Amino acid sequence: NVKSRHDYQPPAFIISTVKLCFELDNTATKVTSVMQLQRRQAGAPLKLDGQHLQLLSVAVNGKQLSEHEYRLDDESLTLDTLPDSFELTVVTQLSPQTNTALEGLYLAGQTFCTQCEAEGFRRISYFLDRPDVLAEYFVTIIAPAEQYPFLLSNGNKLSEHIDSAGNRVVQWHDPFAKPCYLFALVAGDFDRLTERFVTQSGRDVSLELYVDKGAAAKGEFALQALKRAMRWDEQRFNLEYDLDIYMVVAVDFFNMGAMENKGLNIFNSKYVLADAGTATDKDYFNIESIIGHEYFHNWTGNRVTCRDWFQLSLKEGLTVFRDQEFSADMGSPTLCRIDAVKLIRTAQFAEDAGPMAHPIRPEQVLEMNNFYTVTVYDKGAEVIRMLQTLLGRNGFAAGLALYLQRHDGQAVTCDDFLQAMQDATAKDLSRFALWYSQSGTPELAVSQHYDAPSAQLTLNLSQHTPATTDQPIKQALMLPVQIELLFADGTKQQHLLVMQEASQQFLLPEIHTEPVVVWLEHFSAPVKLKADIDDRHLLFIAGNASDGVARWDAMQQFWSRKVAQAIAGNAVEDVLPEALVSMMASWLQQPEPDLALTAELLSLPDFDTLAEQYQQVPVDGILAALAGFKQLLAMRLREPLLQCYQRLPLSAYHYDQAAAAQRRLRSLCLHYLALSAVDATELLQQHYQSADNMTDTMAALAASQQAQPATFNLLIDDFAQRWQHDALVMDKCFALVASDPAEQVFDGIETMLRHPLFSWHNPNRVRALYSAFSMRNPQQFHRLDGKGYAALEQVVGKLDGINAQVAARLITPLLSWRRFDPVRQQLMQAALQRLANIPGLSNDVYEKVNRSLT
Ligand code: ARG
Ligand code: ZN
Secondary structure, eight states: OOEEGGGOOOOSEEEEEEEEEEEOOSSOEEEEEEEEEEEOSTTOOEEEEOOSOEEEEEEETTEEOOGGGSEEOSSEEEEOSOOSEEEEEEEEEEOGGGOTTOOEEEEETTEEEEEOTTTTGGGTSOBOOSTTOOEEEEEEEEEETTTOSEEEESSEEEEEEEOTTSEEEEEEEEEEEEOGGGOOEEEEOOEEEEEEEEOTTOOEEEEEEEEOTTOGGGGHHHHHHHHHHHHHHHHHHOOOOOSSEEEEEEESOOSSSEEOOTTEEEEEGGGTOOOTTTOOHHHHHHHHHHHHHHHHTTTBTTTBEESSGGGHHHHHHHHHHHHHHHHHHHSOHHHHHHHHHHHIIIIIHHHHTSTTOOOSSOSEESOGGGGOOHIIIIIHHHHHHHHHHHHHHHHHHHHHHHHHHHHTTOEEOHHHHHHHHHHHHTOOOTTTTHHHHOOSOOEEEEEEEEETTTTEEEEEEEEEOOOBTTBSOOOOOOEEEEEEEEOTTSOEEEEEEEEOSSEEEEEEOOOOSOOEEEOSGGGOSSOEEEEOOOHHHHHHHHHHOSOHHHHHHHHHHHHHHHHHHHHTTOOHHHHSOHHHHHHHHHHHHSOOSSHHHHHHHTOOOOHHHHHTTOSSOOHHHHHHHHHHHHHHHHHHTHHHHHHHHHHSOOOOOOOSHHHHHHHHHHHHHHHHHHHHOTTHHHHHHHHHHHOOSHHHHHHHHHHHHHHOHHHHHHHHHHHHHHTTTOHHHHHHHHHHHHTOSSTTHHHHHHHHHTSTTOOTTOHHHHHHHHHHHHHSOHHHHTOTTSHHHHHHHHHHHHHHTTOHHHHHHHTHHHHTGGGSOHHHHHHHHHHHHHHHTSTTOOHHHHHHHHHHHO
16 A cells, blocks of 8 residues: 555546535534535546545535445545536544544544644545645534634634524635645634734734633743744745734644644644743743744645645755744754754664665655654755755745745645746756655765965865665765865865765865864755864864854764774773863853853763764663763863852743753753762752752753762652643653663653553653653663563554554654664564564554564
C-alpha cells in the first residue's frame, strides 16, 4: 500500500461546494454532507475516502441509492455511473468518544474537536480526502445549548439560534475554497479572550482565544503573540489577514503542536497557556513561535496549498523558516539560530543516518503521518534559508510575493515554488532543486592555503554525501558557504562562496596577511563541516568572530575534539588547555552583552550532538567524557561561577529576552556549581525556594538531578505535591522523573503511571514520561541489560492500539539500532522484532519497524 510521488494523478472529480451538518453526540454524531461535484475525467468511477464510519444513506441529485448502486469497503465508498455534474448527499454516523486516535472528530475531555491533516477528514465523512480538491464550505453545527455555548467552524458565522428542542444551531461559511485537511469544528464551553487587530489596509479583525474555563489569564501572552505575528507578516512580507475573525482554541488532547485550520486554529494547550508560575522561558518562546507558525500558514499553506502530501515541505519548510525569522526578530537572532542548528545536528542528522532517511520531499510513503518529520520541517526550513542566502533578502521576498500571487487559491508543488523564485530573480536554480530530491547529510571538507608573495588566499572545498538507506547514489549540491576572515589586526572580511561542484577552489586576491577563516558562518548550509582548525584558532574564533553562532560553533567543535581525545584514552585533565579555562573564566567575570550567548559559549555539546559524530556511538565513552569535563570545569571555575551567579541580579519574573538570557546564564552557573560545591545542597535549596517562576524552579530541579540525588529527591517530592492538580506542570514533573540518570528512574516512572493525572489516552502525558526517558536519559535508556529498550518497546506496543500516530513517534530512538555496539544492537533489534510480531500492528508503527529491520 506504499504510495510513490511519481504516481500522482489529478482527481477524476472535483467538489466545488460542501454543506456539512453535524448533529453532535458523544457516541452517535450524525454528519450530513451535501456536495456539488463535477467530472474531470470521462468514464471514471467516483471513489470517496472514508474510515471508521457508519454509512446511513447516499443520494445523487436527491434520489436515494440502494445498496447495489454503490460499493463500500473499510476505506472507501465507490459510485460507478454518474452524470458530469451532480449533487451528492452522504449521511454517516460516528463515535467521537471512542476515537482515541485523535484524528477526525474526537472528544478532548468534554470538548468536541477535529484534526484533519493529513488524512483525518475521511474519519468524518466520505470525501475526496486529498489536498488538491478545494471546496467552499458551509457548516451547520447542532448541539445542546446549555452544554455547548460555543459551536465553532471555519470562516464567518452566518447565524446562531436555539431551536425548540433546546439545541444551539450555528451556521458558518468559509468564503475561501480549501482542501478538507483545513476543515475544523470545535464545540464546548470555554473562557474566551478577545482582541482587535487592524490590518495595514485598515480592516478590522476580531481575535478570539478559547481556553479551559478558569484559564483565561494564561491565554493573554498567546493572544498578544498573535498580534505581533500578524503585524510582523505585514511588515516583513506584506501579507495581510483575510477574514473578519481569527480564532484559536486550546485543547488538552492533541497529537501534535497545533493546526492551521482556516480561521480556526486548534492548539495543544501546552502551546497556548502560560503564566510565570507554570511556564518556563522556553514555554513562552515556543508559544510565540507556534502561534506565529500557524498564523503564517494562512498564506503559506492555506491560500496556497500542497497538490499532494509529497509536497508537504512546500508549506512546512517555508512556514518553519518564516516562524524562525519571526522569533529572531522578536528576541535574539543568535539564540534562535543556535537552537535551530542544535535540532538539525541531533534529530535531523540522526534521521538521515537511520532507516527513515528521506529527502525533504519524500518519494515513498505508507503512512503520511510518519512524514511530519524534522527533515520535512526543519531541514526544509534550512533549504528555504539557503535560498534566501543565495537570492538575498529582497530577491527572496520578491520570489515569495510572485509565488503567492501566481498561485493564490491553488494546490501546487515544490517545483512551482522554485519556478517562482527563479522567475522573480532571474537566477538559475536548477542545481539547487537537488535539495528537494536528495536525502542525506552532506559532508563539507575545507582547507586554506595562503601565499604571501602573491597575497592570495586559496580556499579548497569538497563535498561528499554518504549513501543513505533510501538512496545509494548522491550528487554534488549547490551550497552557500558564508565565511569570515579574521585578521591579526582585528579587521574582518565577509564572503559568500557558492559551491556547485564536488570539489572547488576559490581564490581571494589582495589578502595581505594570513587570516583565520570562520567557515559556514551562521550555519549557512545544513552540512557536517570537516575543517582542520587547530585548538588555538578555534578558541580565537570563539573569542572574535562577528557571528555569535560561529563563536558558539567554534566552542562546540573544540569540545567535540576534546571528547574524542578523552574517549581515545586521554585523561580529561591532560587534554584541557589552560587557555580554555582562562577564556571561560573571563566570560564569567565579564559576560558578553548577550548573556544567553555567554551561557551557550560556556556549555558543552549534549550527548546527541556528539553521538552524531560517530559511525558507532560510543555511549559510555561520551557519557564519561562529558561528566569528566563538567566536573573538572566545575572545580577549576568554582570562584568565577559563584561570583557570576551571585552578581546576576534577581528581579520579579517577566518574560523578555534580556531577563530570559539572565536566567539562562544563572542556571548554567548553578548547574556547574551543583557539581563542584560542598555546600551545593544549600545553594540548590535556596534557588528552588526563592524562585518566583517555573524557569528557576526547573533549573534547581534539573541541576540537582545531575549532581545531588538526595536534594533532587527532596525537591521533586515537594514539586509533585505542589502541582499535583495541574496537568501541564505535572508533565514537567513526569519528564524530570523520567530523566533521572539513576536506576531509581524505573520506580519513578511506575509511580507516575499511577498518578491521578496520568492517562494513556493523553499524548502530552505519555510523551512527557517516555520521550524524556528515551531521549533525555541516555544513561538509563541505553543500559546494557536492555531494561531501557524493553520499557520503550512495551509502551509502543501498548499505545499502538490506542493512538498509533503517537506510538510511531515514540519509537524513533530504537530505530537507529545499527549505530550502536553489538550488545546494544542485539537488544534493540530484538525489541523491534517483538514489536513487528504484534498481530494487527498499525501502518504507522509497521512502516518504521519494517524499514529499520530490513
Ligand atoms: N500542519 C500542522 C503544523 O505544522 C501539523 C499537523 C500535523 N498533523 C499530523 N497529523 N501529522 O502546524
Ligand atoms: Zn506547519
